[in-house]
Amino acid sequence: GQQLNQSPQSMFIQEGEDVSMNCTSSSIFNTWLWYKQEPGEGPVLLIALYKAGELTSNGRLTAQFGITRKDSFLNISASIPSDVGIYFCAGRKETSGSRLTFGEGTQLTVNP
């Protein structure tokens, strides 16, 4: 099925470093969401974006909804060991109800 192009696939960083990941699509989405998933659990919502150009923060996390509505990025500043997990972007189209299309995920490892 269709998926968003999410990069990088994995990241290995030192505690305290900043992290950036992004998602791109050939289609327009009306909502962009970023989730984090830890082993054995479901995805947990981090940030929701509803308007093109919107920049939203949640603590050390900042995400932006691209102007073209075809991309989004997520930044994590001053990473800590508990940031470890898989980060997913997801997009929702206006005509698709609740249906989300997901990226492949970015596996983040933080070395203390």
Next chain:
Amino acid sequence: KAGVTQTPRYLIKTRGQQVTLSCSPISGHRSVSWYQQTPGQGLQFLFEYFSETQRNKGNFPGRFSGRQFSNSRSEMNVSTLELGDSALYLCASSLTVRETQYFGPGTRLLVL
């Protein structure tokens, strides 16, 4: 407010059997969606229910079905299980079809 709950959390079945998974949405949420997560295909949309009606369906065979009850609780059923049906099945709920979705912890299904 309690989150999305899914039962059972783990399930082992054999090929050819059928299985029913249950999802209780966040109180007040009327939209429930189901997703399948596998290492190879990532997160794939199965179907979406709102007010007991299926509003949207993903690209899965007819062996996958679902329903929603008047209290918004939802069940999904997979008949004639195949090895490839082994996956984490995730349920997500939202207030309405356009609102942000919150995921449950998932049901891990293993088909032997």
